[in-house]
Amino acid sequence: MEFSELIRTGRAQAELLRGPGAPPLRGTLCVTGHHLLLSPGPQATSDLWLLLLRSVDSIEKRVAGDSGTITLRCKDLRVLQLDIEGVEATLDIARSIEALSSLESVITSFPFFYRPKGLRLGDAWHFHPPEHHYKRVARETNAWRLSEVNEDFSVCPSYPRAVIVPRAVDDDALARSARFRQGGRFPVLSYHHAPSGTVLLRSSQPLTGPQKRRCAEDEELLRAVLAGARPGARGFIVDTRSAQAAKQARMTGGGTEAKAAYPGWKRLHRPMERGRPLQESFVRLVEACGDLEQSMDRWLSRLEGCRWLAHVKEALSTACLAAQGMEREGACILVHGAEGTDSTLLVTSLAQLILDPLSRTMTGFQELVEREWIQAGHPFQLRCAHSAFSHARPKHEAPTFLLFLDCVWQLGRQFPLSLEFGEGLLLALFEHAYASPFGTFLCNSEKERCLCEVRTRTHSLWSGLNQPKEQRKLRNPLYVLNPLAIWPSVEPQSLRLWQGLFLRWTRPPEPSEAAWEKVWQIVTDKEKTEGSQPTVSASEPQP
């Protein structure tokens, strides 16, 4: 397919309004295969303005007289307005943007063309393989092994090639357990908590169905988990659905672990919102935050009606419960809902942040996102196809990953010295998950990424982010290694609306930027002083 077929008009004169704070920009507007460009006239001082078409979430056009207006609502929640000369030009540009921004083909997407200076293809893709995580686990315990039963993705299409499983369970048993779990997602290790000798596992629901089927290998697997943990360890299965929903799932072939079949394991139900209701919650919140007519009288109830903060509370509490079970109760925890690709990952990744000081470092957090979200098979392409502005009826969209980022932000607010990364990294991950020049968040699973040759044909976001010039934006200058678990408060008084994300484009950025600069200055002043030598030492007499 040629992009040129979709581009109806090459260029037009336009003025761009970028919201409060930014001055309007005039110049020549241009649509290319992947970008919208605005090139200010030769007399202008500002540079070329560039927008990745993939990041357009919805487009609205209006024409009046001999000009038109296009409103672009972007996936990063920005709202842009283009005033364009000429009715025809407006309509043509609008149609081109519409067509190009909704292309579904992965291999013609921009990451396959993006070749930034200073980065080499293939860099950083080797940063976080399952082997890397296994090395750490193997240093701590001998009870687990790296299995390549999924080498060709045939056992579980949404798992990576290698997963960590109990040493006592062989690959055949794994394959049989996989057949008993939705989408083949048999229980695998998510995190080994060395101090308590317990583990965090994740899977999908067992396919018990109305006949209450059982699977000996699956039961054996969970038995082996307890046997490999600290002596006398119990297990808890945290089901992210209500007891009723789990029971109903039997009608459609799913279900949950029968108590009698898994001795030593106890089930807990923590219902979490998912799918369409979660997406709608996101849409409502963005709408509320953009409503400048909203009066203070009704703002809090409107915020309540969005339910978003309730979901944040829910997610954090469930993660805390899982972490607490391990650290305080010395129990092993298995987390699953239905598919095991959404709220399950939310819980396991947050629990690790709470417990594991390493995951709170810059590289540790990137590894966590790579391992617990990308390689764990969170279907990014489906979930992040549209953001909060799309008029299209949501199909598979859900802001689960954004909810994760929000929870991490809440953790950072309550423990401002304990995360090595700052809000900047969370904002960047949000943006890139929805539209990115990098290949990291492409596709829905490792299998798909493999088929599309994402690793060899696109650049990794991690190599982009880890360039020295990005560090000041992404790092938390206040970071001090905290070797302890960080237990957040999940009381409503302690949770806040994440203004840095939801009001990012509507409030003036200067005050918080000034504060950030000052924090950096205080910290670097200290570093400079520490590094300085007595100045007269140049003439220090030599012995």
Next chain:
Amino acid sequence: MEHIRTPKVENVRLVDRISSKKAALGTLYLTATHVIFVENAPDTRKETWILHSQISTIEKQATTATGCPLLIRCKNFQLLQLIIPQERDCHDVYISLIRLARPVKYEELYCFSFNPKLDKEEREQGWMLIDLSEEYKRMGLPDDYWQLSDVNRDYRASICRSSQPLSGFSARCLEDEQMLQAIRKANPGSDFIYVVDTRPKLNAMANRAAGKGYENEDNYSNIKFQFIGIENIHVMRNSLQKMLEVCELKSPSMSDFLWGLENSGWLRHIKAIMDAGIFIAKAVSEEAASVLVHCSDGWDRTAQVCSVASLLLDPHYRTLKGFMVLIEKDWISFGHKFNHRYGNLDGDPKEISPIIDQFIECVWQLMEQFPCAFEFNERFLIHIQHHIYSCQFGNFLCNSQKERQELKIQERTYSLWAHLWKNRADYMNPLFRADHSQTQGILRLPTTPCNFMYKFWSGMYNRFEKGLQPRQSVTDYLMAVKEETQQLEEELEALEERLEKIQKVQLNRTKVKSKQSEPSKHSGFSTSDNSTANTPQDYSGNMQSFLSRSPSQGDEDSALILTQDNLKSSDPDLSANSDQESGVEDLSCRSPSGGECVPSEDSGKDRDSDEAVFLTA
């Protein structure tokens, strides 16, 4: 002390009100100035001190099998629940406290017995610290009749304040009309003045029937009249009451909390006050017009609004000392009725209203929006609020300057400002940027209506629930870093001096380099910051199956506990220090490498366990 029926009750239990965990057993003492609870636990013997003047309400609840519960609510938002074994003792304590918490004479207040061991001269100097005549000079005013915010020197626009005119339906006063003319003429930059009535229009109209009301635009030439609806003291008192009920809810859901907060109307009122301040600041700075502000009496809403406007307009008021001046000027000297509003002496409960609390919150809301604009930090605001009610210093006594002079306050009590100034290191905002363009002139709030900027101030209203606050303080950390930098610089300087000397005496063999390793000693503070890590709360809700024993919460009780030493230093917030201590304790017994926690040890230490049950089924 004739009012103390029983000075000591043993075997009293102090209940942690959010938590369901075992209460602390101890002894309750009543003194002339304080209620003191001392825990029996031999290793800690923790003390909780409450000033009588902080007590807002005392509630005796129905006797149960375990004893007679007594609930003490404080004006600084602390809440104490005691269980006294004998009903009779409880009654005695209750009756005593009812009297002690409501003194009838100023002389009974704590400031007349509080002695920080300063001599006469020091005390006098303390009172001299904030000098209003200096302040009017600073504003360039020879005339101390008007309050004026003179940031706009070119225009000579001013903010003036008064009470409502006694206009009724038709009354006029020529002199008053001329007065307003004079204000207008004093500002050649504008041909009109704004008259801002901070009441809702309906209230102002109702006042007409009582022979009061507002200026008739037909009678006053060149005025622009503006109503800004700030509700009256009774509405504000009820609103705070409702908000505090929300704060007291046991494990509220997000919906309970947000609905409760909205229904209290509190943030709406805060916004109304801010809006009025913003309107005036804009009139002065953008239209160069003078503004006359009044409400009914001119000492509540007017004080709130004028001081918010002053903060927005004049960076001086955003400094530590400038803020003290602002309170001295707009509140103390202009006759804000501290005694009536904050109930220092027993009086009409309908006169009580959190007027200055609202102003203090407005300042906090601004600090959240402009993190670099204020020289002082949140703790400064919290401590001022605390002392407005504590009556430990004489500043906020009485209803007017006149009363204070008659009582000879300055000769008989100490000044809070001197105390705060002495400890100013604790109150500094490390992010303050005096040089920055945003902080130099007028604070400009976004023009679009921005409801989101009004947040619930948990640092104030849930001040004593440490578990709800961020567990690490950016302010304290940055101040420590700054201090360390300074120490390093000083050391470096000393080293340079030494080196120079060494060179002079030609001591060639001296090894100077070894000294360079010294700075690392100071990095000690960073580990203590780590120790503020905490212990989990009960995330399991009423799912009893999960937790066989209650998870421990650690020793985050500190702010409740006023030890005698701390009291002497009159520090109303001991959280910073004692939190860290308890954190260290935590670190030693619960470091991850320590493996499992020992349940018995937990239950001993465990003060705030189940502090909140997060998840109701």
